[in-house]
Amino acid sequence: MEAGAxxxxxxxxxxxxxxxxxxxxxxxxxxxxxxxxxxxxxxxxPNHRKSLEAALAHLDQKISELS
Numbered sequence: 001m002e003a004g005a006x007x008x009x010x011x012x013x014x015x016x017x018x019x020x021x022x023x024x025x026x027x028x029x030x031x032x033x034x035x036x037x038x039x040x041x042x043x044x045x046p047n048h049r050k051s052l053e054a055a056l057a058h059l060d061q062k063i064s065e066l067s
Contacts, residue, residue: 026066033059 015023033056040052 022066026063029059029063029066033063 036052036055036059040049040056043049043052
């Protein structure tokens, strides 16, 4: 049973420090996106909403670049 588990682990590609950093950055951007989306739901002032929508668009672009 352990031999099978060892083989499955060996088949997985080791993540490089760059991969790990990219994943961490993507997680941070996604957390920021969630917070801004929540703020946008309760924002009532048009200028504030516009600013939040621009921030969401920027975060979406950054997240897609990392994917």
